[in-house]
Amino acid sequence: MSPPREDAVLSTMQDVPLLISRILTHGSTIHGSSQVITWTGEAEPHRRSFAEIGTRSAQLAHALTEDLGVREDDRVATLAWNNAEHVEAYFAVPSMGAVLHTLNLRLPAEQLAWIVNHAADRVVIANGSLIPLLAPLLPHLPTVEHVVVTGPGDRTPLEGVRPRVHEYEELIAGKPTAYDWPELDERRAAAMCYTSGTTGDPKGVVYSHRSVYLHSMQVNMTESMGLTDQDTSLVVVPQFHVNAWGLPHATFMTGVNMLMPDRFLQPAPLAEMIEAERPTHAAAVPTIWQGLLAELTARPRDVSSLHQVTIGGAACPPSLMEAFDTLGMRVCHAWGMTETSPLGTVARPPAHAVGTEEEFAYRLTQGRFPTGVEARLTGPGGERLPWDGQSAGELEVRGAWIAGAYYNGVDAEPLRPADKFSEDGWLKTGDVGTISPDGFLTLTDRAKDVIKSGGEWISSVDLENALMSHPDVAEAAVVAVPDDKWGERPLATVVLKEGATADFKTLRSFLAGEGIAKWQLPERWTIIESVPKTSVGKFDKKVLRRQYAEGKLDVQQL
Amino acid sequence: MSPPREDAVLSTMQDVPLLISRILTHGSTIHGSSQVITWTGEAEPHRRSFAEIGTRSAQLAHALTEDLGVREDDRVATLAWNNAEHVEAYFAVPSMGAVLHTLNLRLPAEQLAWIVNHAADRVVIANGSLIPLLAPLLPHLPTVEHVVVTGPGDRTPLEGVRPRVHEYEELIAGKPTAYDWPELDERRAAAMCYTSGTTGDPKGVVYSHRSVYLHSMQVNMTESMGLTDQDTSLVVVPQFHVNAWGLPHATFMTGVNMLMPDRFLQPAPLAEMIEAERPTHAAAVPTIWQGLLAELTARPRDVSSLHQVTIGGAACPPSLMEAFDTLGMRVCHAWGMTETSPLGTVARPPAHAVGTEEEFAYRLTQGRFPTGVEARLTGPGGERLPWDGQSAGELEVRGAWIAGAYYNGVDAEPLRPADKFSEDGWLKTGDVGTISPDGFLTLTDRAKDVIKSGGEWISSVDLENALMSHPDVAEAAVVAVPDDKWGERPLATVVLKEGATADFKTLRSFLAGEGIAKWQLPERWTIIESVPKTSVGKFDKKVLRRQYAEGKLDVQQL
Structure with a gap:
């Protein structure tokens, strides 16, 4: 200053x-x-x-x-x-x-x-x-x-x-x-x-x-x-x-x-x-x-x-x-x-969309930033991404009512962990999404749930939604697992419906048919009894990651 | 602090x-x-x-x-x-x-x-x-x-x-x-x-x-x-x-x-x-x-x-x-x-008045103060007046977008004239009015136009409005003039309509009939050709005060 x-x-x-x-x-x-x-x-x-x-x-x-x-x-x-x-x-x-x-x-x-x-x-x-x-x-x-x-x-x-x-x-x-x-x-x-x-x-x-x-x-x-x-x-x-x-x-x-x-x-x-x-x-x-x-x-x-x-x-x-x-x-x-x-945002549709078919789509976004909340998207390599409604990155925000640190007790300096605050003081929200040119935020994933594969991000939520739209699948969770060549790769854990017969190759082809890019398709697959849940009913992916790390899952490589 | x-x-x-x-x-x-x-x-x-x-x-x-x-x-x-x-x-x-x-x-x-x-x-x-x-x-x-x-x-x-x-x-x-x-x-x-x-x-x-x-x-x-x-x-x-x-x-x-x-x-x-x-x-x-x-x-x-x-x-x-x-x-x-x-204020009627007969009266006030503008009324003796919708005082305001001084050049301290800023930093607006218990401001006078008589204020605007409602009166301006006993007293300057015959006693009785308190009725009266005006058409009372001081007005004492 x-x-x-x-x-x-x-x-x-x-x-x-x-x-x-x-x-x-x-x-x-x-x-x-x-x-x-x-x-x-x-x-x-x-x-x-x-x-x-x-x-x-x-x-x-x-x-x-x-x-x-x-x-x-x-x-x-x-x-x-x-x-x-x-x-x-x-x-x-x-x-x-x-x-x-x-x-x-x-x-x-x-x-x-x-x-x-x-x-x-x-x-x-x-x-x-x-x-x-x-x-x-x-x-x-x-x-x-x-x-x-x-x-x-x-x-x-x-x-x-x-x-x-x-x-x-x-x-x-x-x-x-x-x-x-x-x-x-x-x-x-x-x-x-x-x-x-x-x-x-x-x-x-x-x-x-x-x-x-x-x-x-x-x-x-x-x-x-x-x-x-x-x-x-x-x-x-x-x-x-x-x-x-x-x-x-x-x-x-x-x-x-x-x-x-x-x-x-x-x-x-x-x-x-x-x-x-x-x-x-x-x-x-x-x-x-x-x-x-x-x-x-x-x-x-x-x-x-x-x-x-x-x-x-x-x-x-x-x-x-x-x-x-x-x-x-x-x-x-x-x-x-x-x-x-x-x-952070409020989803009031912009003037041009009010009363049109676009209006509902705008209302389904997380909303638009006010003057007091500045936003930017950061990609997997730390690069700034454009507000084009397409490029997905981690949302970072700055403003007078946004935290720049965590409390660490009366006698201690505030905490500024690097995964939570950027070097220049912005809050890393841990949310991944896109921003449209007119400032509407659409969140797709939590940053910890995206798979960082060869410098690109794969959305676990997209893979899960595609998998769960298959008639044989009751539930599916996709988590990142370490990979020597790509850094991380997706592991698909699937709960089949009773009497269902679909095999992994069939499900993989199904994903490709649902518009998932070839390089995003999982190689590692496993069948589980049910997806572990947190106390509030969300998928508890850290349990799956731990089970994988401990070799407790019967993983098949395609 | x-x-x-x-x-x-x-x-x-x-x-x-x-x-x-x-x-x-x-x-x-x-x-x-x-x-x-x-x-x-x-x-x-x-x-x-x-x-x-x-x-x-x-x-x-x-x-x-x-x-x-x-x-x-x-x-x-x-x-x-x-x-x-x-x-x-x-x-x-x-x-x-x-x-x-x-x-x-x-x-x-x-x-x-x-x-x-x-x-x-x-x-x-x-x-x-x-x-x-x-x-x-x-x-x-x-x-x-x-x-x-x-x-x-x-x-x-x-x-x-x-x-x-x-x-x-x-x-x-x-x-x-x-x-x-x-x-x-x-x-x-x-x-x-x-x-x-x-x-x-x-x-x-x-x-x-x-x-x-x-x-x-x-x-x-x-x-x-x-x-x-x-x-x-x-x-x-x-x-x-x-x-x-x-x-x-x-x-x-x-x-x-x-x-x-x-x-x-x-x-x-x-x-x-x-x-x-x-x-x-x-x-x-x-x-x-x-x-x-x-x-x-x-x-x-x-x-x-x-x-x-x-x-x-x-x-x-x-x-x-x-x-x-x-x-x-x-x-x-x-x-x-x-x-x-x-x-400073915006006159949106309060919820209870919306759709009622009170609504229009609220809209005619100057309006209600927002959180960022604090207000108080100061009486002629410097005392704080209540927000009762009755007590008229000079409006003083405080807030983060309110001036606390005037610019006085790059090398000088800001100006804080005592007639514009209180000792504790509030702006003296120079406006006189009342505030209702629910924070609505009604302005009646400019502070320089009220008559300070025996520790009380007389509104020149009230006297003028009452006078001008008389059928014989074309225009009327009331100004403060010095008085040995009361400090100041009102001088009524009146422009009669062509052919009008009302005399001062009649006008004085008329004022009493219009609800003006006895102690507020002017003793000093004069007929003028027209009220002097400023370049934007407002009554120029300082001209009248000067004419009175210089003995140029033919004043009759009742």
Whole structure:
């Protein structure tokens, strides 16, 4: 960065930092009558105005500071569903200068403990309904000094534990309803979230006030979600998952009402809350929508209010998108990851495609990059690839709300592993795909699943999809295995349907007929009983690679 | 600002500055097919894609650097209408690290010269049609080394002048179509604009890359203008006036097409270009719309494409708003000033008022503050006033795109006059009004026009409106005059209609009947021939105050 000349013209703009406390103050005054509606499973949901969230956030900050001794930069964790108290923690903790650490309650207990200890959390704010998960962990969390419990749930398991236990409502009761939020540097840490990678230890991503603020503005831009105070957003995406896609902050900027499902994430209560509270927008991963669709098919309800549905986390199957279109819920794809805050792309079709046959194809892409997210594609040899919609490479991104490192503890330099960050500071997403000339991203593979053969990439997903379209094949997984000549070559592992007779030569010819290039066709084939799966049902290819390495697969060479 | 602790958790976000070059790169690639359409007065307007704007901006930067020797921080002025070349200067000059200085071509020649000299502009990029204005000034502009002329217009007056004269197209021809934009500090100066205050020298406001970038995001938020690549914006507000309300930058962020009227600002060509190019949005001051309305009434045209009209610069008369509603053009009030970039408020009615009788009243306010603009009201004694929709005070604002000082030359500290900036750095807007509990601003007076009587404020505008509703009154102006007991008291100056007979006592009783409080009723009255006006037709109250001070008015005391 070149320093300004001595006789440089100085900007006369005010130097006002972009802080989460400003979002809170704005939302709780100008949009004070907007609401956080929390589903309770009872006849009437719980309603709390943004104004009340504001006063209660101030009370929480007073309690944390004065009663629990929380100082700036201390980590305050939450183990909580989406609800009003969780929103209060979202604002109070960073606004007072401490760091909000949202814990993923779906993680195995061991990983959860590892993360709390790595972040050195001093306080855990937990929902009463999650005490059965938290209580057994506490003996393994030496840094945790206080547990603050919100909402219903049996407290018995917390009796006699080492950290002091507080009732949230008792703690904040009577505290002043205003707090003199400090004027922090906007680059200070505001919140942290660990990625649950399938390999190695979880990695901590630390968001700054600046990154959260800019990301919230982008969410509110019309090209992204474009919400206003006329909207109610059903926030299904968990608050422990990448800041609930930035919705709690974005909604406070523009007065969007939030409908929070708390622990009621099953299709039936979701359908019920949509009918009762009439949200206009919803955000969730595809599996939630798949379940909701089945529920609505079985028991139709009035869901006509919901005209915009943001889907991320995984690609939405075209059939699901069409089914939702039929119901009047317009699905909008978005792509992102913990490291990208998460807004990376949003699939709003370009003007020229609206109302044409191209429109649906654009909606099936991962979407278009906004100004704040710069993108490039890197090929197997490290070369930059063109945005031609054809050249597939690993996606790298840069921007003010994109991670450039991982947290490595208070006394350590941040981690910048070479497989995650380029030398010039871009994030290597690990996703492989193409970008069209007008900036639409289409992802095809995870980088670890492509086969690097003689300086070219072979898509395992393409091979799998082609194989699985053969009538004799029940499932198929293709993994990279070492090869002396080519570096890597594909190994095809196939599950045949009962009574099927196709042999490997037949399947190989079939692939060639399906448009797979000759040099991409696998030589190594094996029959397996079933494809190993991860806990969330994805193909677990590292098991197959290990079995191959250990010689446990009966591989035939063609 | 408190420094972070030594063991603070550091944000792991990338440190990417918010630069205008990033907006240019994004707009000219991802939105490369969007267009800047410049009206030429001929059958077919001139069309230039954002991609071409991108390559030509790079060429302009090369030409300025290599041929004209422009360095970072140098000031490059524009004397130009709204057109494609002006957009290129908007992006090329700040992106290369120089400072764009837009000259207001409506200013008197003397003031224009003062401003160019104060900013020490080295280059002026001028439209050929403005040579008659520029040429006589040049001998008085010692810092200007180069004049670059764009578009049609007789060049003869420039023959033999001292600065070197260049043809824009010849200058950029053959230059490389890419430029390695420097990675600047986002707080560096990007653009400057002088306010044409009625008293004292013009004051320079210097925008930073950061302020322009954040402001552009706000313009694109749905609560503000909320434009996307499906829109075409008719940018009537001049590019020499507060960055054309930020539209050139905002449109490049999201691919909004721009329709530029160049010098064709008369009602007939405006109506013609709306019919021909079908913009969806337009931005201009009320007088433009008043003229357009008359034109459309006289010669109806198809203006059905235009569904959003942003009006700022002055309040829109309710009758004009209603007339536009009838035509399907929805007027949206906005308030701002040169010092606020300018987006300060936008009058989108709150959700609860939409579709109700309250809606129109909300639309007549100046609008609601976004998160990035903090506001407070200060009373006559310096006290903070509540947001109750009743208490009138001077509006003060704070934010990252709000001025905190004025430019005072390269070697001088910025100016922070106490009547313009509070001790804690807020901008004193000089506007007096109220703020409702939900953050809607209603302006009633300029601070210099309110009467400070015994620690309370009397609105001259309220008194004038009440007086002018009397059938005998043609015009009335109320000004503050010194008073020993009360500090200031109102003087009513009245222009009677021909043959009118009302006396002062009658008018005073009439005011009381119109709801003016007893202590606010003027004691001092005078009849005048006509109210003195400024060059733009506003009441020139300083003339009246001077006439009173000099004893030139025949004042009667009641």
